[in-house]
Amino acid sequence: MSDFMIQIIEDDEITDLDADQNNDLYWKVAIVDDDQGVHDVTRLALSGVKILGRKLEFICAMSGKEGADLLTNHPDCAVVLLDVVMETSDAGLLLADTIRNQLKMENVQIILRTGQPGYCPEEEVITRYEINDYKTKNELTRDKLFTSLATAIRSYSQLVALNESKKGLRNVIQASASLMKERSVHAFANGVLQQINALFNLSAQGMFCVSQTPSKGPAELIDGPNNHYFVVATSPQFNNFYGKELQDVQRGQAVTIANKTLHKKDNIIEKEFCSLYLSTPSGWEGVVVINSPFNLTDLDEELLKLFCFNVSLGLENAKFFTHLNDAAFFDSLTGLYNRNGFIENAPRIAKLAKRNLSLFIVDIDYFHEIIESLGFEFGNLVLASFTSSLNRDFLSDGIIARLHSDVFALLLPDTQWLYRDITKQCSKPFMVNNNSLRLGVTVGAANCDIRVEKLDIELLLRHAEIALKVAKEHQRGVGQLFEAKFEDDKRAHLDILADLRTGLVKQELFMVLQPKVSMSRGDVVGYEALIRWEHPVKGMISPNAFIPIAEQSGLYFDIDMYVLRKSFEVIEKNPQICKPISVNISANSLHHCDFISEVKQIMTEKNFNIEQIEIEVTENALVRSDMAIKHLRDLKALGFVLCLDDFGAGYSSLSYLLKLPLDVIKIDRTFVTHIEKGTKALAVLEGMLQICQNLDMRVVVEGVETQEQADLLMSLNADIAQGFLYYKPLTIAQVLDDAL
Structure with missing residues (x-):
């Protein structure tokens, strides 16, 4: 060791710094020097000194190797007073390298002391070994030693605080990131209780309360009461509170402080309980009650505020996710699954x-x-x-x-x-x-x-x-x-529907005509247009197979207009067919908003005598709305002959005969079927015929298939009949042959 001088003076003016801090703590100062006298003099010079409110605790080593072992066992050392030349000429410098690169003690302050100032260039040493101060021993008087030590300890304290702040901030971010993953309010709230204990080294019990609705936000969320708070998560001590409304929970310190926090809208820290207030951007409120006191430093308090802010954002996310989840999977009216x-x-x-x-x-x-x-x-x-x-x-x-x-x-x-x-x-x-x-x-x-x-x-x-x-x-x-066949039927239904749409476009559907006959004379007085479909692959498809499908799928209107257009074409192309053709219009078409305009459009395209077209509608088409009756009157105004089809089989209101512009009444085939079986059917049919004849309406009786039926009808003065007794449906070519 070189000469080392330290001037010991009475310095009553050197006072404690921040003496209000905890005096039970010490700053550890390591003296690493191969001269015992340096150890003794340093201890004597700084005995009783306090820096930043703490006394100094000296730990000593006599060589670089001992210094490394010493610091390994005391990682909380604040300052190292380090001699350069000890067992070797560079032992102090090697220890400085060990402190920084092997022991990773980044915060400790190294004050290098040497009795041979010219041995190492000062600037190179400070840069290479991250030396915080470099002094020759003869310039370290007591006041200068104190000043260097106080400066070093203050730097160490700030570095430790900064690292603690980084660590705390990192923990808050990690905790918040973990909480943000929770999508249910219950899981989120449980996570908050766990993270508070982890962040502040607690093992406390607690509970988490959340408002039922926000004070701001979507209308569907704020329609209900917003002054009800429910306990959504608890530690075991408070399990009896879980799921209950806060006002219904048995009173106690935890409930009291929770209510005080919600009223005050701020954190409350008391001797036995700590209560944290949460408020989200949309106005949900929450309170976390912990039954453990917080001994908060300034750093802890800032971290707590940051944590509460992040928890509030997480609560907002959890609440809205819960709402979206409910909207996605639950029916709002009944509370059942959707x-x-x-x-x-x-x-x-x-x-x-x-x-x-x-x-x-x-x-x-x-x-x-x-x-x-x-x-x-x-x-x-x-x-x-x-x-x-x-x-x-x-x-x-x-x-x-x-x-x-x-x-x-x-x-x-x-x-x-x-x-x-x-x-x-x-x-x-x-x-x-x-x-x-x-x-x-x-x-x-x-x-x-x-x-x-x-x-x-x-x-x-x-x-x-x-x-x-x-x-x-x-x-x-x-x-x-x-039953499995239902699915087969459904598939066949869809196949027919798809083919039918194509068939209409390609005009695969064609018309046949069933004659109406005067029973007294035996001649044809008119025809009924009936649609048939010859599929290019499946052959003839029965009307019973595709007409109901067309009506169910909304294709009825297209088919009715198709038949009407084809009827006009038959009349236009075949003037020798001079008897009127009646076209059936479905109930659904009669209620179609474009029905009359479409009929008018077809009329402008064709050259025909309108008296040759009769429009047949069924009774059930008339009872559904006023629009059907209006369209019927519009058809009459255009000049069409109107026929009420299937009279007596449906709702059978005689008022139709009085208030509607009807020209022809077709009596349903069911009456003809029953007239051979009893006098009641015969009496009803006779009455219907008499009424229509008195109202000067033409009557067509359909479904005549036997001579006995024809004879009975003639005895009742029925004149026009339609049925297989006379004719089955004929192709246009057959009608033309018959006409010739």
């Missing part, structure tokens, strides 16, 4: 089944009439009450969904219920606004034997919906179990 939610949860129910899975689709019959007569609000009450009945009867067995409007789905594992049982149960009366209401339902059912097939819920739904459609057509008010 179609998506039903499909999502079906596999869960399938796992409960050991044998089979049964799906029932329940359709409320004529629900639209409830809406039309009593309004949507009452309809919603009916749906809510019906839902309560379904929940009571079936929820414990499986899952229930509202697929749309008035259609519900029940998915039940290993059930004994059959569709007839479901129909009876759902048709029982229930209460709506203190009134008893009984609904009729139709059920479509489908089964999946999970022992032999894997569940395909989309396929099962389609099967049940097909069964429901069949039931509504043939067994309304009861139900139908899916």
Whole structure:
């Protein structure tokens, strides 16, 4: 060791810095020097000194190697007073390298002391070994030593605080990132309780409360009360509070401080409890109560504020995700699963089944009439009450969904219920606004034997919906179990529909004419146009196979206009056909908004005598709306002869004979069929004929197939008949041959 001088002076003016801090803590100062005298003098000079409110604790080593071991065991050392020349001429420099590069002590301050200032260039040493101060021993008087040490400790303190801040910030970011992944409010809230303990080294119990609705945000979220707070997550100590409204929870310190926090809208830190206030941009409010005191430093308090800010954003995300999830998978009116939610949860129910899975689709019959007569609000009450009945009867067995409007789905594992049982149960009366209401339902059912097939819920739904459609057509008010042939029929239906559209474009459909005959003279007095279809591959397709499909699919209008146009063409191209042709117009076409304008368009395209075209409409076309009657009058104004087809078979209002501009009445074939079997049918038919004749209307009786029927009709003064007794439908060529 070189000469080392330190001047010891009485310096009462050197005072504590920040003496209000915790005096039980020490700054560790390592003295690494091979001269024991340096150790003793340094201790003596700085005895009793406080820096930043803490005393100094000296740890000592006599060589570079001992210094490395010493610092390995004391990683919290603040300052190293390091001699350069010890066991070797560069031992101090090698230790400095070890401190920085091997021990990774980035915060510790190294004050290099040497008695041989010319041995190492000062600038090179400071740069290479990250030396914080470089002094010769003879210039370190007590006051200068104190000044260097105080400066070093202050730098160390700031570096430690900065690193702690970085670490805390990193922890907050990591904790927040973890919480942001949680999509349910419950999972998010549980995560917050766990992260608070992790961030602040606690092992505390707590609870998390959240407001039911936001004070701002989408209207559908703020319509309800926003002053109700629910406990959405708890530690074991507060498990009894979980799921309850805060105002219903048993009073205690935790509840009291939670209410104070929500009222104050700020964090509250007390001796035994800490309560954190959360507020999201949309106005959701939350409070986290922890039953452990926080001993917060300034750094901790800033981290806590940042954490609360991030938690608020995470809560916003969780709340809105929950709302979107509800909107995606739940029906807002009934609280049941919607179609998506039903499909999502079906596999869960399938796992409960050991044998089979049964799906029932329940359709409320004529629900639209409830809406039309009593309004949507009452309809919603009916749906809510019906839902309560379904929940009571079936929820414990499986899952229930509202697929749309008035259609519900029940998915039940290993059930004994059959569709007839479901129909009876759902048709029982229930209460709506203190009134008893009984609904009729139709059920479509489908089964999946999970022992032999894997569940395909989309396929099962389609099967049940097909069964429901069949039931509504043939067994309304009861139900139908899916059968494989229904799907084959449906596929054939779609094939026919697709081919029919193509056939209309390619004009594959052609017309035949069935003559109307004067029974008294035997001559033809008119024709009825009938459509036929010869498919290029499948051959002749019966009208019974494609006409109902056309009506169900909305293609009826195209077919009616097709037949009308073809009838005009026949008259235009074949003037020798001088008897009128009657064209059937379906009920749906008569209600089509473009019906009259389309008829007018066809009339402008063709050259014909309008008296040669008669328009036939059925009774059921007239009872549906005023538009049908208006269109009928418009047709009369255009000059068409109007015929009421199938009279007596439908709604049969005699008022039609008085208020409508009808020229011809066609009596339905059912009356002709029954006149041979009894006097009642004969009497009714006689009365109908008499009325029409008195009103000066022509009468056509259809379905005449036997001579006995013809004789009876002639005895009743019926004149015009149509039926196989006289003619079957004829092609245009046959009609022309007959005319010639």
